Amino acid sequence: MKAGNYDAIILGAGGAGLMCAATSGRRGRRVLVIDHASGPGKKILISGGGRCNFTNVNATSQNAQERYISANPHFAKSALGRYEPQDFIDLVRAHGIAFHEKTLGQLFCDGSARQIVSMLMDECDKAVAMGGGVAFAFGLDVRDVGHDGTGFRVAYGTLSASAPRLIVATGGPSIPKMGATGFAYDLARQFGLKVVEPRPALVPLTLGGDDVLFRELSGVSAEVIASAGKTAFREAALFTHKGLSGPAILQASSYWSNGDPIQIDFMPDADAAVLLSEAKRANPRATLRSTLEKHLPGRLAEALAGQLALNGNLADQSDRKLAEAGARLDRWIFHPNGSEGYAKAEVTRGGIATDGLSQKTLEAKTVPGLHFIGEAVDVTGWLGGYNFQWAWASGVAAGEAV
Numbered sequence: 001m002k003a004g005n006y007d008a009i010i011l012g013a014g015g016a017g018l019m020c021a022a023t024s025g026r027r028g029r030r031v032l033v034i035d036h037a038s039g040p041g042k043k044i045l046i047s048g049g050g051r052c053n054f055t056n057v058n059a060t061s062q063n064a065q066e067r068y069i070s071a072n073p074h075f076a077k078s079a080l081g082r083y084e085p086q087d088f089i090d091l092v093r094a095h096g097i098a099f100h101e102k103t104l105g106q107l108f109c110d111g112s113a114r115q116i117v118s119m120l121m122d123e124c125d126k127a128v129a130m131g132g133g134v135a136f137a138f139g140l141d142v143r144d145v146g147h148d149g150t151g152f153r154v155a156y157g158t159l160s161a162s163a164p165r166l167i168v169a170t171g172g173p174s175i176p177k178m179g180a181t182g183f184a185y186d187l188a189r190q191f192g193l194k195v196v197e198p199r200p201a202l203v204p205l206t207l208g209g210d211d212v213l214f215r216e217l218s219g220v221s222a223e224v225i226a227s228a229g230k231t232a233f234r235e236a237a238l239f240t241h242k243g244l245s246g247p248a249i250l251q252a253s254s255y256w257s258n259g260d261p262i263q264i265d266f267m268p269d270a271d272a273a274v275l276l277s278e279a280k281r282a283n284p285r286a287t288l289r290s291t292l293e294k295h296l297p298g299r300l301a302e303a304l305a306g307q308l309a310l311n312g313n314l315a316d317q318s319d320r321k322l323a324e325a326g327a328r329l330d331r332w333i334f335h336p337n338g339s340e341g342y343a344k345a346e347v348t349r350g351g352i353a354t355d356g357l358s359q360k361t362l363e364a365k366t367v368p369g370l371h372f373i374g375e376a377v378d379v380t381g382w383l384g385g386y387n388f389q390w391a392w393a394s395g396v397a398a399g400e401a402v
Contacts, residue, residue: 006032007132008165008402009154011142011183013040015391016374017169018120023399025127025134031402032163033124034137034156041117042178043171047388052113054092055085055392056385057105068390069254069380071196075354076379076390079362083393085385095119104235106384145187152369164369167398171375172198172348180342184352184376191367194353196378200345201254204245205262205336213303214334215241220300224248225265228255234268239300243336251383253339254349262334266296266304273326276314280322284315288325304329347387351378361401362394371398 008024010017013035021033033040044052058067061081065073068080089107092099097119098110109115124134140157145166147153152166170184185195207214217239224237226248238246244262252262267275279291288310292301308325310317317325342348352372356365362377364370373394381387 012169019395022123024402059389201349202346207243272329
């Protein structure tokens, strides 16, 4: 079952594509999945440090507006509301896969991400018992996609196949070393759909100019509150040899644009000005550096104290100077000169414009039978399993329409 006629052709064997194939196959449909990679779920396999952060218990329709970025913040609610984190958790449990909650609702396999890929492939195999079937064509590039008004014809490798429905699940250009491209955007434009400008998201930021000295702190991590605009995240920030990374920064990066500052509160549990004032009274012979070292890693405390340039003991500093230093520690401004780009981005922000898609089925409003799902769509979730949940939910939404 390769070349020939199908009920649906799915381009992309990542999370969304596999979920869509399993869903439609179990409904008795004959499905062909095409991917240029050598096997299924390549991004799944490297996710979560190889353990796959497969969902987040908070990736619900109720949280969609806050935790998913889109030109239409309501778009993801329909799919997320019909296939919830608990639905995927139940599937994981049914396959005997052990898992644990790490932090902030993030669920990881105890074992390996391969278990998730195997589970999805097993679900695809169930199609045969339902009178359908899911065939795979790996290691083959799509050469052409045509549409005659009633169906789609896909030329791939030296073969071709036809179907009344085409589901595009090829993701975005993040992590190009794995073969990721903007193929979905080109295909969307071919059929007259709009694309919201894509850019790297959940990505480390680079520092230059006056901030460059912080690159000397490479490897130092601290819990902070990182803010981009009005959106703030309390998690760990990591200094790198290029700039800033860590969960707090990756989260903030999705809300950051070139030229914007990033604000960091190095004292998330205290008002730094009050802390320094109290330290001055309690231990006047202490230095700013020694005081900061009680709350921050030594190298970071040294760097911040050096930047604040309050020489001598705390007793030597006026209350005004300590208040100014405290205010800066609570709202330290960095001016990133860029990001590490798609090579290091976990996902892509932007994508196929949602105003051209059905909220229920993700079918193109002007091209019946053409669906876009997963990362290719202008829906970008927070770090920590949100994007996988969108992949599962959008895959089910399209699969149920086949």
